[in-house]
Structures are given as structure tokens and as C-alpha cells.
Amino acid sequence: MRTSLTRRELALLAFVAVLALVALVAPPLAQPPLAHGFADQRTLWSVPHALDVLSNLPFALAGACGLWTLGRAGPLLSSAERGCALLFFTGLLVTAAGSAWYHLVPGDIGLAIDRGSMSFAFAGLLGLLAGTLVGDRAGRAVAASLLVMALGSVAVWFATGNVLPWALVQFGGIPLLLLAVFRPAPAHALQVRWALVLLAYAVAKWFELNDQVIFEASRELLSGHTLKHIAAALAAWPLIAAVAARLPSQNGRQNKTPAAVRRFGRA
Numbered sequence: 001m002r003t004s005l006t007r008r009e010l011a012l013l014a015f016v017a018v019l020a021l022v023a024l025v026a027p028p029l030a031q032p033p034l035a036h037g038f039a040d041q042r043t044l045w046s047v048p049h050a051l052d053v054l055s056n057l058p059f060a061l062a063g064a065c066g067l068w069t070l071g072r073a074g075p076l077l078s079s080a081e082r083g084c085a086l087l088f089f090t091g092l093l094v095t096a097a098g099s100a101w102y103h104l105v106p107g108d109i110g111l112a113i114d115r116g117s118m119s120f121a122f123a124g125l126l127g128l129l130a131g132t133l134v135g136d137r138a139g140r141a142v143a144a145s146l147l148v149m150a151l152g153s154v155a156v157w158f159a160t161g162n163v164l165p166w167a168l169v170q171f172g173g174i175p176l177l178l179l180a181v182f183r184p185a186p187a188h189a190l191q192v193r194w195a196l197v198l199l200a201y202a203v204a205k206w207f208e209l210n211d212q213v214i215f216e217a218s219r220e221l222l223s224g225h226t227l228k229h230i231a232a233a234l235a236a237w238p239l240i241a242a243v244a245a246r247l248p249s250q251n252g253r254q255n256k257t258p259a260a261v262r263r264f265g266r267a
Contacts, residue, residue, distance in 0.1 A: 009134055012130060012142070015176075020149075028160070030162075030163065031157070031163045036111070038223065040223035049103045049104065053100050056099045058234075059096035059229070061233070062233050063090065063236070067086075067090070069240055077246060080139045081128065083140065084124045084125075085243060086124070087127065088120075088125050088128065089124070091117070091122070091123070095114075095118050095120070095121050099114050099118075101113055101114070112157070115154045118150075119146075119151050122146060123142075125197075125239070126173045127142045127144075129176055129177060130143075132192065150166075150169045153165035181198060190239075191242050191245060192239055193238040196237075208224060211224035211225045212224070214227065
């Protein structure tokens with residue numbers, strides 16, 4: 001069993017250490033004062049903030065589809081890939097519940113629950129990413145450590161008001177994601193189309209930042225935050241497709257994974 005760190009593992013460790021150092025020594029960052037002031041305040045079908053609540057259903061759909069696909073393809077993945085994918089897809093279900101809870105009655109307690117639920121999906125996603133770039137050992141380590149750090153960053157924000165550690169959790173993986181976009185994955189790794197993941201995430205953030213503008217432009221039909229949930233959920237489908245691509249054809253016929261999902265997995 002290899003115990004010494006490879007150069008890629010050392011580089012990844014140094015990158016994580018820099019992020020941790022920034023979280024510890026950088027000036028605190030305050031939560032925006034209007035963080036809970038979403039554009040769409042409508043109550044529909046007796047549900048407060050209805051569309052911001054109900055638009056979390058795509059997270060649940062993606063999580064359920066991912067777990068179903070993983071259940072069929074799991075034996076064809078490495079233990080690290082299987083564990084990180086399980087954490088990610090389960091995290092999507094938890095995110096759907098946590099985000100819906102928050103949007104029913106927006107406030108700091110609900111936001112802490114929302115961010116805590118997202119921690120599981122972030123940990124699984126970046127674990128899979130680290131596994132692709134560095135190796136299975138790095139993937140397991142990143143998933144486990146990031147989950148602890150993400151939950152810790154939520155606790156720090158709730159106790160002190162400093163949102164910087166959470167921001168680093170949320171955006172710190174972007175350089176690794178960009179690296180994965182421009183660097184072909186090893187043949188043995190999951191062939192995730194990371195460019196689509198990055199695109200969905202970027203579009204989701206744009207929707208979030210333009211919540212009120214989109215709500216007014218659509219004549220109060222849909223808000224940017226509602227569309228943000230849908231776009232963010234779409235980021236899961238390239239990972240589902242990569243897992244589905246491991247499924248073999250049977251009797252010369254294509255497997256039963258939906259065609260739209262399979263197309264996502266083609267490079």
C-alpha cells in the first residue's frame with residue numbers, strides 16, 4: 001500500500017492549505033444585508049414563496065435518478081467513485097429538503113440548514129473531481145475533509161456572521177473545475193463533462209445575482225432565484241450520465257438508461 005504522497009497529491013494538499021489559511025487570516029466577510037429579500041414573495045396553492053420552494057424539486061429528481069443509476073452501475077465503479085457519487089446524489093436530496101425549508105420562511109436559521117444540506121453535495125462533487133484529477137485516494141480525502149470543513153464554515157458563519165469560510169467552500173473548487181475542463185480525464189476515471197457542470201453553475205449564479213431584474217423582465221412570471229434552482233440542478237446530469245455510461249449493453253441492445261441522460265455522457 002502506497003503511503004507517500006504523489007506530486008499531484010502534494011499540489012492538491014497545498015491548494016487546500018492555502019484556502020484554509022485565507023479562511024483563518026483574511027478579514028471577515030459580512031452576509032449581505034438583504035440576503036433573505038427574494039424577488040418573488042407570492043403565496044400560491046397555500047405555499048409561501050411558492051416557486052422558490054417548489055423549484056427545489058429538480059434537485060430531488062436529479063438525486064433520485066442519480067441513486068437509481070448508481071444502484072445499477074455501482075459495482076462497475078471504484079469504491080472511491082461509488083462513495084463520492086453516493087454522497088453527491090444523497091446530498092441533492094438533502095439539498096432539496098433543506099432549501100425548501102429555508103424558502104418557506106427565509107431567515108438565518110433556515111439559511112444555516114440550507115447551507116448545511118448543500119455541504120453534502122459539494123463534498124461528493126469535489127471528491128469526484130479530485131478523484132478524476134489526482135486519484136481515488138485524493139477523492140476520498142477531499143470528500144471527507146470538505147464535508148467537515150463545509151459544515152464547520154456554516155457553524156462559523158452562524159456564530160460570528162463571517163461568511164468568508166463558506167464562500168471559500170462554495171467557490172474554492174472553481175480552479176480545479178477549470179483544470180478538469182481543459183485536461184482530459186484518465187481512461188479509467190469517470191468521463192464527466194465538467195464543462196457542462198461549470199456552465200450550469202455559472203448560469204445558476206447569474207440567475208441568482210439578477211433575481212429582481214429577471215422577475216421584472218418576465219412580468220413577474222419567474223424570478224432569477226427560481227431559475228437558479230433549476231439551472232443548479234442541471235449540473236447533476238453530466239455526473240449521472242457519466243455513471244450511466246459504465247452500464248454495459250445487454251444482448252446487443254442499448255441499456256435502459258434514458259437516451260437524454262446517455263447523450264450527456266458522450267464526449
